[in-house]
Amino acid sequence: MQQREEKQLEFALDNIIQRVNDLKTSIASMIMKVENEYENLNWPNFLDNYALISGQLTALSKVLSHDKCPVLRNLTVLPLLLSPERDEQLAQSTEGRVTTFAHDLVPDYLRTKLEPMAETKMLQIEHKAGNLTYENAQKQVAAYQKVVVHVWDIVNKAREEWEVESSSRGNTQQNSSVADTHLLVAAVGMGKGLKMGTSPNGNPTSGGMMVAPQNRPGGSGGSVPIPPNTQSVPMNKAPSTIKTNIKSANQIHPYGR
Amino acid sequence: MPRIFFIKVGQNYIIIMSAAPGSAMDSLSAALKCNIIPNQEYLLQGSVLDQYVEVLLHRLRGLCDNVDSGPESFHDHELSFALRAQGSGAAPMVLPLRVRRALDSPESPWQLRYVGQQELGDKNRPTVVRSSIDMACSSTIVEFLTELGCRMDFEYIARGYMFRKGRMKITVSKIFKMGNMNTKPGEGVEPISQSYLVELSVLAPTGQDAIAEDMRIFAEQLRPLVQLEKIDYKRLGNMS
Structure with a gap:
């Protein structure tokens, strides 16, 4: 009777140790992956690993709750001898994690409460x-x-x-217009569409005429810049609403046009 | 009587105005040789539609350095002058000079700026590079340039926000055409498009091309809101 129970216990313990070892190796490989392959580790791969671990945990708990498994809680582990010396056998069986079976470690490892x-x-x-x-x-x-x-x-x-929102953004979001970019850049960079006197139909302009300062309110003192009133080539098309005092600027300076 | 010098650097010109020409030219060329003058502008440009500008500003607030102080706003009037001189070839040589002043802070000095021909470079170069020299000046600069023979080519108003990220400067600005002649600058202006102009730029001494890569990465973070790109002015010039 007792022999049978002992056999059963041994069998169950072997089983449990095997499962725990499986679990340990897969956790170790997962940690390996996270630490070393984090650059090219993809999510499905990660989830596969996780599923493996979770499956092993389920298997372990099945073994523990099997009716053939003896009730481990009823068994007692009794530390018989504590020693501050290094125990090679213990170190080997724990892969170097526990090297001494001493008073400072035993309460932690054998704790049941x-x-x-x-x-x-x-x-x-x-x-x-x-x-x-x-x-x-x-x-x-x-x-x-x-x-x-x-x-x-x-x-x-x-x-x-x-x-x-995200589906609508994927389809229609248009935040900028290439035409506007070109328009703005051409305007700021080359004055396209900003030059004074350019008539809407795009007549070429010839610079060189000056407008007297009195045509601009607040223009006295010279702090407000005076734009040259460029006129369209046929002289009679010049805007007549602005009274202009035209003098030839060409003779004032040596650079001509 | 100040004297004016033009120094040719590559395809571009540098202007010196100096009362003591010899010493100024010497020290300037020495400085140029030592590469301590930030005379190269690395530039990327793009635009964002009006209705999305808030989203862009919000994102820039998150990305840029001046978070606590909020975005810096500006309201500038820019005048582009051109000095035309008969060059040796058939085409007249045109030297562009830009004058900029802050309408929202009249006591600030004005800015005179020379911007050179842009170099697009090959595909591997992430940004446009152009030489750029700027300096502070007084409001009499306009009279001075006019006396010099410069003509105003065009002018516009730029109003918007400026952000910083390290050495990078990001401006988001609305460009306005000047109204008719009888209005003061800042009044009666009309926006020229339904978009804001977005510019990412760095001023650096010659040869610091590494910054361009940083700019490419930053521009990448603003996609798809804004497509900051190298824009070829020559191609734009041919567009109708």
């Missing part, structure tokens, strides 16, 4: 939960439900709006 602080906190919370009346609990659940549904609605609505 929560830390005292966490334990008192848990107790408090359990006590509080136990004291709640059924109606009160029901009320709170309903209130939380309401809040969660509300947030869910908000998120859904935002997603819908966002999707509509």
Whole structure:
């Protein structure tokens, strides 16, 4: 009878160790990937890895809850000998993570209860939960439900709006016009469309005529620049509304045109 | 009596106005040799439609350095003068000079600027490069240039916002045509298009081409809102 139980325990432990080892290697490879291949790691690949790990976790918990598995909780691990010396066998079996079986590590590794602080906190919370009346609990659940549904609605609505916006942006968004760019650049760079006296039908202009300052209010003192009133080539087409005092500027300076 | 000199640098000219010509020319050429004068402008241009300018300003606020102070606004009047001289060839030589003044801050000095022929370069060069010299001057510059024989070619009003990102300058401006002759500058003006002009530029000494790459990356961040590109003026000139 006892032999059979022992056999069962051994078998279960082997099984568990194997699963845990599988899990360990896949977690290690995942960490490897994240650390070394983060440049070309794609999302589907990452999710595949994650799915593998999650599958292994499920397998492990299945093994643990199998009815043939003995109840591990009922077994006791007893530290018989603590030693500050380095234990080669232990180091090897833990891949160098634990090298001594000493008093400062053992309480951490063989812990079966929560830390005292966490334990008192848990107790408090359990006590509080136990004291709640059924109606009160029901009320709170309903209130939380309401809040969660509300947030869910908000998120859904935002997603819908966002999707509509992004799909419409993909199709029709036109933020700038090439024609306008060219128009503006030509205007600022070469004065296209800005030159005074250019008639709408695009008559070429000949510069060289000066307008007397009195035609511009506030033009006294010379601080306001005086644009030359360029006139269209046939002289009789000059705008007659502006009284011009024309003098030949050509003779004033040596540079001609 | 100040004297004026034109120094040819590559395809472009530099103008010196000086009372003591010899020393000024010497120190200027020395400075040019040492590459300490920021005389190259790296430039990318684009535009954004009026209704999206707020989006662009918002994005620039996020990308640029002067976040806390908010965007700097400007309202400038620019006059482009041309000095025409009979060159040796058949075509007359035209020397463009630009005068700019801030309408929103009349006490600021005016700016005189020479902008040279732009070089597009090959496909590998991310930006347009052109030589550019600018200096502060007083309001009498217009009379001075007129006396010199310069004629005003055209003028416009630019109103908009300026952003900084390291050495890069980003301007978003509306360009207005001057109204008729009887209005003061700043009044009775009309926008020339339904878009804002967007310019990304850096002034740097010759040979600092690495900055162009930074500009390309920055321009990339503004897509698809604005397409900042190298724009060929010569091709624009042929367009009707």
